[in-house]
Amino acid sequence: MKKEIRNEEPHLMKGNDALAEAAIRANIDAYFGYPITPQSEIIEYLTREVPNRKEKNIVVLQAESEIASINMMYGAAGAGARVMTSSSSPGISLMQEGLSYIAAAQLPCLVVNVVRGGPGLGTIQPSQGDYFQATKGGGHGDYRLIVLAPNSVQEMADFVFEGFKLAEKYRNPAMILTDGALGQMMEKVYLPEDNSLSKNIPDWATRGKPKGGAQRVITSLHIQPEQMEKINHELLAKYEMMKKEVRYEEIFTEDAEVLLVAFGLSSRICQKVCDLGREKGIKIGLLRPITLFPFPSERLSELANQVEFMMSIEMNAGQMVEDVRLAVNGKVPVFFKGRMGGMIPTPEEILKDLETHLEKSKVVG
């Protein structure tokens, strides 16, 4: 991990609190949200702290539902404001309609999903079960979100800034896909520097039309199929351009013979698996996608030329593994190990599975 020089002393903070403080320091104009475990600390922190920083002029509003929150965000983002909302899985499901509209209308904004176990009301324990929903669109129609997956309290804070930078650069909604454990746990964190994220009011924003100038319209309605398809192509071209923003972290990949692929909390566990494996002489490496969309497909394809097999480690029934397999395209086997329902896999059980696959591949080899 690269070390940055920070001006401020570190804090010991909960992931959710660090994220909320980062949002204040990123000079959001507005936050709209609705309480849900395990992320309610975000709206609690903002309703508590924002009145103490009146000069920032931040709107914090508890909406009547996640449906209202996401649509308030649509309105404010359309008016050129820097806006954030946060929720957890069931609430994020309610936001999918609005997210589709926001993606279609190309409005920059930040959505935080502190994922809990599902489906349904599920559990309040951590999960990565919303990977498909986050990375494949989630709502109706062809669209994508920029998806960032932190694996520490430090990144919970940092990715607020990264999320807004990318969202505003591409006029696209960005999502921080984290989980209940990262939201609730306390770690050392260097908070991002206050007021260090520049802000421009875009000329497309509906703020009252300029005198004698053209009317601005925020819409996702294109009733003529020719026009709609043209817009679809424009969006696809934008998603293609976003690919250059791909971010990932590699650990022990130089000499790896087996590659673990894991994001978020799972990647923290996999670091331990690498250590345990190497103590036994198994050359395990780890690729951690930091952006889940765009996905580091190219790098995985390269690494497939080097390793015996890959294993996708996830806290779900096997979702990212499909993207790993697509990236690798049959060059090497890609196995899956996961726990669900709010259960977190232990390094030992992952290593045991890995050793079984290793044994089998040696027999076949």
Next chain:
Amino acid sequence: MSEKLYLEEPEVELEEVYCRPTEALYDIPFHYCPGCGHSVVHRLLMEVVEELGIQEETIGVAPVGCSVFAYHYMNVDMQEAAHGRASAVATGIKRVLPDKYVFTYQGDGDLAAIGTAETIHTVNRGENILMVFINNGIYGMTGGQMAPTTLPGQVTSTSPYGRDVSMVGAPLKMTELIANLPGAYYVTRQSVHNPNAVRKLKKALTKSFQYQKLKKGTCFVEVVSNCPSGWKMTPVESIKYIEEYMFPLYPVGDIKVPKE
């Protein structure tokens, strides 16, 4: 492509006998059915915006329904909301631009069925916006289905034997409901069925924009309107229907007025 396949137009100076009354309304034909009240309300809204000199300070929110393309006619900055969500979108705009004029424009299905929660909570918070509610008792755009405000016994494509109140409930009188909320500042029900009604509606809209400056709560203007196509009537018949059947249930007049 140089060959012209049509005859040259004769050079005749046509006398202009009617023109669009406002700069704020684009000079293009409305797509609405003949006799529909939408065109009149669009025109009134933009007349008021122009007369108050707030065209550059106004942001509108368009609904899903027949008036989904409101921004094709109204020459102000606008946002197109999802079905039912206009008042949440307007809340987002107004909260970050508290000194601008913000209005929503919604039909009965949008505001009083799918958007009931957003409508009630927006007014309950007393958002300083104008909400225009077009009540014609039917889903016009999707082809004449039953609305929350459809009259008892009224035939629509999803109540083909007439609205059975014992099965689907009575018409929802949203405006009376709204008037009970402390966040509502000015609540009125008007109509567009004759010139006198149109003049009164214009006054209500003017007052609503003026009140918005005071930041004292939500202004809510219901407009009892018609849907000749959905009701399967001529425009003239639809006017009579408003007077005979709509007004007894939806009486016109102010329901909540500011205490002076």
